[in-house]
Amino acid sequence: MATRCSICDIITSPTNDDVVLLKTHGWRVILMENQGVLGAMYITTERHYQTLGDLSDRQWLGLRDLVRELEGAVSRAFHPVYFNFACDMNDAARDGEPAHVHFKLRPRYAHAVQFEGEVFEDQGFGSKKIVPHQVEKPTLRAIRKVIVSKLGLQIERDVS
Numbered sequence: 773m774a775t776r777c778s779i780c781d782i783i784t785s786p787t788n789d790d791v792v793l794l795k796t797h798g799w800r801v802i803l804m805e806n807q808g809v810l811g812a813m814y815i816t817t818e819r820h821y822q823t824l825g826d827l828s829d830r831q832w833l834g835l836r837d838l839v840r841e842l843e844g845a846v847s848r849a850f851h852p853v854y855f856n857f858a859c860d861m862n863d864a865a866r867d868g869e870p871a872h873v874h875f876k877l878r879p880r881y882a883h884a885v886q887f888e889g890e891v892f893e894d895q896g897f898g899s900k901k902i903v904p905h906q907v908e909k910p911t912l913r914a915i916r917k918v919i920v921s922k923l924g925l926q927i928e929r930d931v932s
């Protein structure tokens with residue numbers, strides 16, 4: 773019997789309380805609870821795709837436009853120096869689950885950012901290292917509000 777996909781389980785769960793930034797072109801953007809780098813987010817396919825090769829041209833183009841918009845919005849909001857963008861599907865393999873295509877987009881900062889009374893410091897700047905900084909849902913929702921307010925008009929229309 774096939775093992776269940778934990779990402780599909782989360783997406784379809786009625787009690788899912790993820791802080792979703794937006795949904796567009798078959799992609800769902802979710803803020804990470806670990807904001808070790810402010811604005812860290814997952815970009816995941818809405819439907820179950822197991823490999824990058826399963827994505828259509830339309831999805832790739834949608835992802836391109838989405839990443840462009842998100843980079844712009846986060847840059848205007850918090851002024852990171854650069855972004856890391858990765859497709860790591862290690863956890864599913866480790867847990868013996870089917871992989872579900874998703875990416876991580878992480879802004880990286882040379883400076884500390886004060887937001888909602890918290891200081892966000894990118895202590896691994898210049899490396900892959902992320903020092904964990906867990907935040908509460910109200911803070912995540914405040915981060916969402918700022919980023920969404922900085923999105924371009926094209927994507928903003930699709931915000932749900």
Ligand SMILES: [Zn+2]
Pocket residue numbers: 777778779780781819820821871872
């Ligand atoms: Zn899935």
